[in-house]
Amino acid sequence: MHRTEDLPELNRAxxxxxxxxxxxxxxxxxxxxxAEYLHPATQFRLxxxxxxxxxxxxxxxxxxxxxxxxxxxxxxxHDRVTGAERERTAERLDxxxxxxxxxxxxxxxxxxARMVTAWAMTLPPEKRFYICTGGGPGIMEAGNKGAxxxxxxxxxxxxxxxxxxxxxxxxxxxxxFEFHYFFMRKFWFAxxxxxxVIFPGGLGTLDELMEILTLVQxxxxxxxxxxxxxxxxxxxxxxNFDYMVDLGxxxxxxxxxxxxxxxxxxxxxYLRNELTEIHHLPQ
Numbered sequence: 360m361h362r363t364e365d366l367p368e369l370n371r372a373x374x375x376x377x378x379x380x381x382x383x384x385x386x387x388x389x390x391x392x393x394a395e396y397l398h399p400a401t402q403f404r405l406x407x408x409x410x411x412x413x414x415x416x417x418x419x420x421x422x423x424x425x426x427x428x429x430x431x432x433x434x435x436x437h438d439r440v441t442g443a444e445r446e447r448t449a450e451r452l453d454x455x456x457x458x459x460x461x462x463x464x465x466x467x468x469x470x471x472a473r474m475v476t477a478w479a480m481t482l483p484p485e486k487r488f489y490i491c492t493g494g495g496p497g498i499m500e501a502g503n504k505g506a507x508x509x510x511x512x513x514x515x516x517x518x519x520x521x522x523x524x525x526x527x528x529x530x531x532x533x534x535x536f537e538f539h540y541f542f543m544r545k546f547w548f549a550x551x552x553x554x555x556v557i558f559p560g561g562l563g564t565l566d567e568l569m570e571i572l573t574l575v576q577x578x579x580x581x582x583x584x585x586x587x588x589x590x591x592x593x594x595x596x597x598x599n600f601d602y603m604v605d606l607g608x609x610x611x612x613x614x615x616x617x618x619x620x621x622x623x624x625x626x627x628x629y630l631r632n633e634l635t636e637i638h639h640l641p642q
Contacts, residue, residue: 395543399516399536403551406533407484410638411491411514411551412475412630414468415567416498416558416589418524423462430455464558464590465501471556471589471623472505472513478631480511486640488553489514493544494535495524498558503529516544545570553638554585554630556620559593575616585633587626591619 381387403409421429433455437448472490479488490506492499494515506513507529515530517537526535538544549571557568568588574580588594603609620626634640 392540392543395538395540396546399547402533402536406512406531407487408489408512408514408534409485409551410488410553412488413548413552413555413571414472414490414492414498414502414558415555415560415564416464416468416501417461417560417564418493418495418497418499419458419561420461420465420497420501420559421458422465422501423459426455426459426462461559461593464498467589467623468498468501468556468558469505469508471626472502473509474505474623474627475630476506476509476511476513478627480509482640486638488634489534491516491548491552492530493517493524493563494526494530496527498560500527500529503527516547518544549574549580552584553582554587554634556587556589556626556630557594557617558589559597565597572613572616576613583637585630585637586617587620587629588617589620589626591621594619 375381382390430452433448433452437445437452440448475488476490482488489512490502491514492502494503494517499515503513503515504527512531512534513529514534515526515536517524517526517535518541519537519539526537536547545567548567552571555571557564571580571584571586575584575586600609600614604611604614618629620629635642
């Protein structure tokens with residue numbers, strides 16, 4: 360018979376919810392998904408966030424000042440190099456200069472977010488709207504910056520991907536989230552949204568636009584939600600909705616799901632009027 364003092368001393372096993380190896384394993388995927396639902400839900404409740412206005416758009420659209428700085432820095436590099444590197448730099452310079460026509464959208468997003476936030480702060484707390492972005496640079500940064508300049512809170516729903524998605528500095532710290540699962544991030548975009556503004560962007564922005572339009576079209580989003588497509592000239596080149604109607608792949612009534620806008624003032628007036636009517640807000 361072994362005496363107790365002769366048995367080896369055992370360390371306690373970590374509890375399952377404190378075990379990183381288990382929590383990051385395939386077996387715990389459902390726990391991680393649930394955490395990406397419960398944590399934002401808790402923070403939104405604590406911060407009094409019930410209604411959001413989503414700002415979608417490219418992470419690659421810079422402010423005019425930032426673009427000019429990058430062009431000048433790249434030009435200096437171009438002047439120092441030779442051969443294939445010089446050719447690559449010249450190509451990149453052409454791309455940056457072509458993007459100059461998009462810079463105004465950054466400033467427009469800042470101004471629109473500032474206007475919306477300043478107006479929302481005059482509303483009762485339970486009726487207030489908060490700017491919600493993807494939390495990264497570009498148009499996302501512009502949306503959070505506009506809310507910051509107005510003295511209001513704003514939300515950043517970031518996603519862990521290999522590039523671009525560094526949280527911008529204008530997000531309210533308590534409302535800065537990092538997601539692993541795209542579908543949970545999309546859930547939080549849609550769940551609290553009372554309106555959406557789509558600025559020019561690439562594949563990610565197209566995905567976000569079509570996701571929301573599909574949910575509204577199919578009635579999965581049952582609330583009435585104003586959708587602004589910002590920058591008509593850009594979007595009519597990228598998506599030919601009229602051609603889709605002509606072919607019968609969408610209905611003419613589907614064109615009423617969104618509204619083109621071309622300036623911060625136009626977008627703000629449309630959003631304020633629509634939201635005031637839908638939510639019976641004070642004039």
